[in-house]
Amino acid sequence: MSEIISVENLSFSYGGQKDTLVLDGLDLKIEQNSFVAVLGHNGCGKSTLAKNLNAILLPTGGKVYVCGIDTTDESRLFDIRRRMGMVFQNPDNQIIATVVDEDIAFALENLGVPHDEMVKRVDEALAAVGMSEYKHHAPHRLSGGQKQRVAIAGIIAMKPQCLIMDEPTAMLDPRGRKEVMATVKRLKEEQGVTVILITHYMDEAVQADRVVVMDDGKIILDGTPEYVFQNVGLLHSVALDVPQSAELMYRLRKYDIKVPISVLNEGDCVKVLSELLENKIDYKDGAFDI
Amino acid sequence: MIIKTEHLTYKYGIGTPFEKTALDDVSVSIKEGDYVGVIGHTGSGKSTLISHFNAILKPTSGKVFVDGQDIWQDDKTERIKARFKVGLVFQYPEHQLFEDTVYNDIAFGPKNMGLSGEEIEKRVMTSLEFVGLSKDCLEKSPFELSGGQKRRAAIAGVMAMSPKVLVLDEPAAGLDPRGRDEILSRIRDYHKETGSTVLLVSHSMEDIAENANSIIVMNRAACMMHASVPEVFEHASQLEKIGLDIPQITRVFISLHKLGYPVSQNIYTVDDAEREILSCLKGGGARD
Numbered sequence: 123m124s125e126i127i128s129v130e131n132l133s134f135s136y137g138g139q140k141d142t143l144v145l146d147g148l149d150l151k152i153e154q155n156s157f158v159a160v161l162g163h164n165g166c167g168k169s170t171l172a173k174n175l176n177a178i179l180l181p182t183g184g185k186v187y188v189c190g191i192d193t194t195d196e197s198r199l200f201d202i203r204r205r206m207g208m209v210f211q212n213p214d215n216q217i218i219a220t221v222v223d224e225d226i227a228f229a230l231e232n233l234g235v236p237h238d239e240m241v242k243r244v245d246e247a248l249a250a251v252g253m254s255e256y257k258h259h260a261p262h263r264l265s266g267g268q269k270q271r272v273a274i275a276g277i278i279a280m281k282p283q284c285l286i287m288d289e290p291t292a293m294l295d296p297r298g299r300k301e302v303m304a305t306v307k308r309l310k311e312e313q314g315v316t317v318i319l320i321t322h323y324m325d326e327a328v329q330a331d332r333v334v335v336m337d338d339g340k341i342i343l344d345g346t347p348e349y350v351f352q353n354v355g356l357l358h359s360v361a362l363d364v365p366q367s368a369e370l371m372y373r374l375r376k377y378d379i380k381v382p383i384s385v386l387n388e389g390d391c392v393k394v395l396s397e398l399l400e401n402k403i404d405y406k407d408g409a410f411d412i
Numbered sequence: 413m414i415i416k417t418e419h420l421t422y423k424y425g426i427g428t429p430f431e432k433t434a435l436d437d438v439s440v441s442i443k444e445g446d447y448v449g450v451i452g453h454t455g456s457g458k459s460t461l462i463s464h465f466n467a468i469l470k471p472t473s474g475k476v477f478v479d480g481q482d483i484w485q486d487d488k489t490e491r492i493k494a495r496f497k498v499g500l501v502f503q504y505p506e507h508q509l510f511e512d513t514v515y516n517d518i519a520f521g522p523k524n525m526g527l528s529g530e531e532i533e534k535r536v537m538t539s540l541e542f543v544g545l546s547k548d549c550l551e552k553s554p555f556e557l558s559g560g561q562k563r564r565a566a567i568a569g570v571m572a573m574s575p576k577v578l579v580l581d582e583p584a585a586g587l588d589p590r591g592r593d594e595i596l597s598r599i600r601d602y603h604k605e606t607g608s609t610v611l612l613v614s615h616s617m618e619d620i621a622e623n624a625n626s627i628i629v630m631n632r633a634a635c636m637m638h639a640s641v642p643e644v645f646e647h648a649s650q651l652e653k654i655g656l657d658i659p660q661i662t663r664v665f666i667s668l669h670k671l672g673y674p675v676s677q678n679i680y681t682v683d684d685a686e687r688e689i690l691s692c693l694k695g696g697g698a699r700d
Contacts, residue, residue: 164559295615361589377690
């Protein structure tokens with residue numbers, strides 16, 4: 123089975139069936155070991171979707187299957203939670219112990235993992251997020267990026283198949299954000315974890331294999347970053363940004379300058395602009411006036 | 413100079429094993445009416461620095477002047493004045509909302525200043541308008557508002573005190589792109605219309621480039637630079653070395669400039685970039 127998550131016609135409202143739908147007939151299939159970014163403005167239903175993926179919330183209508191298990195099957199709740207690890211925005215809300223390694227062992231204790239195995243898994247998880255040397259430190263003395271990596275390690279130690287991250291970098295500085303993104307990508311490559319990343323940062327979404335854009339409880343765009351960020355007008359209309367280079371191409375094309383639509387990174391942007399400046403790209407003289 | 417520090421040093425936990433110098437000999441001056449961006453990675457001393465501006469922290473050594481007065485002279489009246497002259501909006505200010513209605517929450521500061529009921533009401537209404545909240549909100553409990561609205565109500569509470577200096581610590585953190593633009597443009601309007609000094613602490617170089625006139629760069633408890641936006645961005649590689657992020661478009665134009673194309677390096681926004689490219693094409697484009 124290559125699909126780890128299958129969402130079928132999912133509807134959700136916080137107040138039962140009569141209340142407004144936060145998720146409205148949503149279909150989504152996620153392949154194992156893929157890296158999917160979910161974008162959307164506040165209130166579009168991203169976090170509600172995430173909570174439906176590990177049975178924190180249950181569908182009002184439709185079905186959610188994770189690893190083939192129906193999330194409404196209460197007898198399998200433990201299996202679902204163990205497979206779908208969730209990391210939230212604020213690591214302070216997720217870290218509970220006063221020493222890093224104890225914090226990571228917390229979930230393992232709850233799962234009844236034998237002691238020797240537990241020690242091994244704690245060490246592995248810390249190594250996976252690059253925090254081994256902080257094993258005996260107090261979490262509250264770490265930087266934001268380090269804390270978030272400890273929170274991720276706490277989830278990784280449970281060996282989940284899928285990591286669901288709800289704006290894990292929102293409270294971090296640029297360096298912390300880079301640390302977390304590098305860690306996530308490494309976990310995907312080395313451990314075969316599936317990653318679902320909810321974010322407001324377009325530069326993070328660009329690094330995913332696939333970008334899903336939500337608005338008003340529905341999916342309005344779904345595809346590779348190259349495909350999704352071509353739709354600049356549509357993204358603006360749902361209050362989202364695109365990477366600056368893509369925005370610049372979009373604006374230049376409005377002047378009938380024939381630059382490619384999909385330029386997402388710095389290197390490509392430099393290449394396109396230098397070609398443009400050397401008159402290798404077509405544009406109508408006098409088509410623009412500034 | 414509305415705010416000035418002289419050799420300001422601050423140490424946390426003096427005499428304990430955790431003693432740490434959070435500010436090390438910082439001397440900065442902020443001009444009245446300026447819009448100053450404060451950047452620096454986590455732990456660089458940004459928040460410690462701004463906490464000195466209204467006497468929340470007492471310098472271990474060095475001096476802090478607000479509006480020309482040394483606020484740590486023996487007399488505490490200067491410190492009390494500084495509290496009203498410098499309005500501080502902390503990170504996640506919505507966590508500080510506590511009154512039963514939005515009106516009362518915004519009015520809390522002006523009330524403590526001993527203003528008349530009429531003046532308080534005027535202040536509440538003006539600041540409500542500045543942050544773009546509707547009057548329907550006034551009688552609601554602050555906890556009924558959405559996240560973005562709460563943030564704005566909290567900022568209004570500080571604006572209502574009409575401080576000469578408004579200091580905001582990461583006012584856009586955690587908001588989506590539209591929420592961020594909304595808050596920042598409200599602050600920009602406030603700065604323009606009131607002529608007051610604004611300090612914006614942010615991790616986002618894009619936001620600072622689009623809003624501020626000058627930038628204070630903090631690194632390892634010291635002020636590494638304090639200069640105009642273009643002057644600071646000239647040191648792009650240095651900024652990246654200390655863990656800061658240069659806007660993508662700025663990096664693109666620095667590369668183009670290095671490759672010998674006749675473009676400016678001081679491009680911070682897509683608007684700048686569009687203008688620059690179009691004017692180059694108009695001028696014939698090619699490399700000389």
